[in-house]
Amino acid sequence: MIRIEDVGKRFGEGENLFEALKSITLEVEEGECVILSGISGSGKSTLLSLIAALDRPSSGKIVVEGELVSKLPDLHASAYRAKTIGVIFQHFNLIESLSVEENVIVPLINSGLDMPAIRKMAEQSMQRASILHKASQDVASLSGGEKQRCAIARALVNDPKVILCDEPTANLDRENSLRFIDTIQKLNQAGKTIVIATHDPLFEALPFESRVIHMADGMIGKHGE
Amino acid sequence: MLSRSPFLHFLTLLLFKQKSKHLGIMSISVVMIALVSAVLFISSSLQQTLQDTLDEQADFTVTRIEAGRPVSTPLAWADRIIEIEGVSQVAPRIHGRYFYAPREESFLVVGIDFFDEQGSKALESLVKGIDLKQFFAEESMIVGEGVKAFLQKHYYKDTFSFKTPRGQFKKVKIYEVLPGSLNLLANDMIIMPIGLAREIFGLKEDEVTDITFNVPNDAEWDNVIGKLHLVDYEIRVVEKREVEKAYENLYNYKGGIFLILYIIALLTLMLILYQRYAMVYSHERKEIGILRAVGWSIRDILKLKFYETMILVMSSFVIGTVAAYGYVFVLGAPILIEIFLGGANLENQVQMIPEVSFGTLGSLFLLYAVPFFAAVLIPSWRVAVIPPKEAMR
Ligand SMILES: Nc1ncnc2c1ncn2[C@@H]1O[C@H](COP(=O)(O)OP(=O)(O)OP(=O)(O)O)[C@@H](O)[C@H]1O
Numbered sequence: 001m002i003r004i005e006d007v008g009k010r011f012g013e014g015e016n017l018f019e020a021l022k023s024i025t026l027e028v029e030e031g032e033c034v035i036l037s038g039i040s041g042s043g044k045s046t047l048l049s050l051i052a053a054l055d056r057p058s059s060g061k062i063v064v065e066g067e068l069v070s071k072l073p074d075l076h077a078s079a080y081r082a083k084t085i086g087v088i089f090q091h092f093n094l095i096e097s098l099s100v101e102e103n104v105i106v107p108l109i110n111s112g113l114d115m116p117a118i119r120k121m122a123e124q125s126m127q128r129a130s131i132l133h134k135a136s137q138d139v140a141s142l143s144g145g146e147k148q149r150c151a152i153a154r155a156l157v158n159d160p161k162v163i164l165c166d167e168p169t170a171n172l173d174r175e176n177s178l179r180f181i182d183t184i185q186k187l188n189q190a191g192k193t194i195v196i197a198t199h200d201p202l203f204e205a206l207p208f209e210s211r212v213i214h215m216a217d218g219m220i221g222k223h224g225e
Numbered sequence: 226m227l228s229r230s231p232f233l234h235f236l237t238l239l240l241f242k243q244k245s246k247h248l249g250i251m252s253i254s255v256v257m258i259a260l261v262s263a264v265l266f267i268s269s270s271l272q273q274t275l276q277d278t279l280d281e282q283a284d285f286t287v288t289r290i291e292a293g294r295p296v297s298t299p300l301a302w303a304d305r306i307i308e309i310e311g312v313s314q315v316a317p318r319i320h321g322r323y324f325y326a327p328r329e330e331s332f333l334v335v336g337i338d339f340f341d342e343q344g345s346k347a348l349e350s351l352v353k354g355i356d357l358k359q360f361f362a363e364e365s366m367i368v369g370e371g372v373k374a375f376l377q378k379h380y381y382k383d384t385f386s387f388k389t390p391r392g393q394f395k396k397v398k399i400y401e402v403l404p405g406s407l408n409l410l411a412n413d414m415i416i417m418p419i420g421l422a423r424e425i426f427g428l429k430e431d432e433v434t435d436i437t438f439n440v441p442n443d444a445e446w447d448n449v450i451g452k453l454h455l456v457d458y459e460i461r462v463v464e465k466r467e468v469e470k471a472y473e474n475l476y477n478y479k480g481g482i483f484l485i486l487y488i489i490a491l492l493t494l495m496l497i498l499y500q501r502y503a504m505v506y507s508h509e510r511k512e513i514g515i516l517r518a519v520g521w522s523i524r525d526i527l528k529l530k531f532y533e534t535m536i537l538v539m540s541s542f543v544i545g546t547v548a549a550y551g552y553v554f555v556l557g558a559p560i561l562i563e564i565f566l567g568g569a570n571l572e573n574q575v576q577m578i579p580e581v582s583f584g585t586l587g588s589l590f591l592l593y594a595v596p597f598f599a600a601v602l603i604p605s606w607r608v609a610v611i612p613p614k615e616a617m618r
């Protein structure tokens with residue numbers, strides 16, 4: 001479960017001060033799929049990065065799976081990212097010089113597992129993301145859709161409870177987008193909590209239960225608006 | 226074990242896949258380290274050899290002077306010097322430069338007395354398996370490698386004809402060639418029985434070129450010098466400590482040339498380390514952000530960078546020093562040695578005696594490793610502490 005209470009995020013100082021998020025309050029139930037929609041600059045990515053502890057809120061608090069992530073010291077924040085969260089970034093954020101499999105194992109390197117166990121988990125994850133056939137290919141030479149599937153495999157490799165996706169279909173054609181939605185549906189059925197930031201209309205009418213939340217100007221609109 | 230540690234697996238993976246990133250810095254580092262350690266090896270080896278010879282040299286050498294010019298020394302002085310309190314191991318020598326006029330080259334001729342125990346012993350240890358009796362019986366000589374090579378070039382195969390001051394020619398057989406390991410000091414040396422040397426220098430039976438002796442107690446040195454002038458007013462005294470100083474000055478002068486080299490190496494190192502430093506901000510910022518985003522802690526990042534740097538630093542240092550060792554002690558430091566020995570008489574093929582100062586090598590390692598680690602770890606840490614979201618932008 002994700003609980004966001006009165007969260008604000010400001011960037012810059014003085015004249016450059018900019019409020020990207022203004023008093024956001026939101027709850028996401030376990031196993032729920034939430035779509036954050038809204039125009040560019042409305043604060044979707046910022047909110048996702050706060051949930052993932054990739055940045056800290058300026059005010060308010062965020063509790064994920066009972067953990068107060070808005071106040072975590074570094075070592076705990078890293079452990080939280082490693083265990084609880086899987087993020088699929090808009091620009092994938094893969095290490096280009098490494099192969100698909102090598103990218104997928106990155107989150108597990110410091111997990112305490114041994115190499116054979118890590119390889120096995122990576123294989124399962126690549127299977128789920130349908131990228132296993134490209135396991136040894138360098139990321140730099142993959143297509144956009146393949147890169148995204150690699151990013152999905154990496155996000156799933158630690159079997160996280162919460163999956164966060166930032167503009168997952170922005171760089172995909174329609175066929176790959178539908179394929180992605182299919183993957184999300186399966187993950188949702190497997191009980192994962194999913195939050196997707198997007199302005200792709202495809203997500204307005206998903207073939208499975210989901211809740212759409214509109215964001216504008218760093219604030220959340222009324223449900224269904 | 227190695228392949229089973231995920232951390233080491235990932236470390237080698239990164240090093241291998243991103244080797245082009247490190248190649249430039251590594252090769253420059255290896256060259257710089259090889260150059261600097263080669264100079265260190267050469268100088269410590271030469272210094273050691275010089276020190277060894279100085280250790281063997283007598284504390285004092287005296288010659289007679291006439292109108293300020295060294296001339297033959299009366300053998301009778303030896304008996305008077307022995308009587309001075311505190312003096313020991315008095316040894317008359319016949320010893321001097323023989324100039325080969327057509328080429329303006331010179332040899333150092335050293336005459337050895339068969340009955341002088343010290344000299345004979347030294348000779349026996351220099352030339353293994355020498356038959357002293359035979360050597361002293363014949364009119365023959367033992368020559369340094371440089372002399373041998375020089376004579377050969379001038380068509381003297383087994384013998385050489387010295388010209389005596391009386392205008393006669395004295396034909397002397399080459400009995401043996403000194404081992405190459407002595408080349409630094411004995412390259413231009415000719416060792417022969419004392420009688421033969423006396424003939425070549427035109428000395429009478431009761432004359433020598435100089436007399437050496439020791440004064441074991443340092444405190445008596447000045448006292449002894451005073452008494453020497455009572456032996457004869459026209460005496461020239463050379464003290465070992467003066468010779469030592471002369472060598473030291475020469476060495477320091479050559480050292481100055483290498484100081485410039487050190488500075489160049491240091492500047493180069495600083496330049497490439499600055500490049501490495503900047504690279505973390507430009508190329509590695511995003512990578513660090515990604516690692517952080519998927520759950521690596523600041524500690525994990527620094528650990529990765531530390532081990533990566535350690536592997537690079539250690540391997541370049543080992544490659545550099547081993548290459549320098551081979552260049553100096555196996556190949557004999559071609560080219561560089563000229564700077565050290567430039568201006569020597571006769572062409573010299575000096576053999577370096579392996580002598581490594583681990584203290585100096587350790588300092589060199591620190592001088593290289595500490596800035597290298599700093600140039601990687603400081604920016605890595607600064608990138609690692611910013612929120613991953615910012616680092617990945
Ligand atoms: N580090 C930052 N410094 C200053 N302003 C920032 C920073 N990060 C985000 N912003 C600003 O905050 C606002 C919200 O950004 P955010 O990326 O969350 O928008 P978004 O809804 O994800 O937009 P998009 O649909 O284009 O991805 C934007 O106006 C952006 O310029």
Ligand SMILES: [Mg+2]
Pocket residue numbers: 044045046166167
């Ligand atoms: Mg965004």
